[in-house]
Amino acid sequence: MDLDALYKLTHGLYILGTMDGNRPVGSVVDAVMQVANKPMVVALSCNNQSYTKECIEKNGEFSLSVLCKGVDPFVIANFGFQSGRNVNKWENVDYCIVDNMPYLNDNIAMIRCKVLQSIIYDSNTLFIAEVTDSKNNKDCEPLTYLDYRSYFKEEVMKKFQEVKQQKEKEKMAEENKNEGKHWVCTVCGYVYDGDVPFEDLPDDWVCPLCGVDKSFFELQ
Numbered sequence: 001m002d003l004d005a006l007y008k009l010t011h012g013l014y015i016l017g018t019m020d021g022n023r024p025v026g027s028v029v030d031a032v033m034q035v036a037n038k039p040m041v042v043a044l045s046c047n048n049q050s051y052t053k054e055c056i057e058k059n060g061e062f063s064l065s066v067l068c069k070g071v072d073p074f075v076i077a078n079f080g081f082q083s084g085r086n087v088n089k090w091e092n093v094d095y096c097i098v099d100n101m102p103y104l105n106d107n108i109a110m111i112r113c114k115v116l117q118s119i120i121y122d123s124n125t126l127f128i129a130e131v132t133d134s135k136n137n138k139d140c141e142p143l144t145y146l147d148y149r150s151y152f153k154e155e156v157m158k159k160f161q162e163v164k165q166q167k168e169k170e171k172m173a174e175e176n177k178n179e180g181k182h183w184v185c186t187v188c189g190y191v192y193d194g195d196v197p198f199e200d201l202p203d204d205w206v207c208p209l210c211g212v213d214k215s216f217f218e219l220q
């Protein structure tokens, strides 16, 4: 099979969003298309490892934020290169919640969908969903998957590396700041020297000398 032939099927690029309880989750998707207009129906294909997919299966709804060609490449890296299982991706971008669905503020259109049907393949789950709300926002050309493959991917990778390195630097600076310091009980002066890092002790842990809780300890 010649995969390059399949890349010639053109797609847009969207931020897919949904809710995991009270927490917004989401990912980048290109596999979206309108498949009927009465009712207004779209098809969305999610890969089966995606956490966003799991959450859509639970709550039956999702949002699409349509991206503009000028979108910050970090947005793609943030939503496409890490999983909502470990990261709160929406915290890293400007977003809004409309009727309990998250959207990227920097969108050119917002589309809300309710799942009608799903078809499960070995690799992907295809959601057939009705459009229940939509809003056209900005007049800007939509970003396509072809843009991503032909020039945008490099910028996205670069941005992701920059942000990762910056985070590592901040983590190291924080660790160095704490080096040589100890958590000390401000009530009785007990110095914590256990094997478990102080931050990882359970909330109900208490000072073994005077019995006060963790909040009475200071890094000194």
Ligand SMILES: Cc1cc2nc3c(=O)[nH]c(=O)nc-3n(C[C@H](O)[C@H](O)[C@H](O)COP(=O)(O)O)c2cc1C
Pocket: 013, 025, 026, 027, 028, 029, 030, 031, 032, 045, 046, 047, 048, 049, 050, 051, 052, 053, 076, 079, 080, 081, 082, 083, 084, 085, 148
């Ligand atoms: C350009 C691009 C297009 C993507 N298209 C899709 C897609 O159509 N469907 C899909 O499930 N994942 C797609 N992905 C991958 C997901 O965005 C990625 O696996 C993400 O980390 C999943 O996060 P989650 O586990 O929080 O759902 C795409 C990623 C990129 C960078």
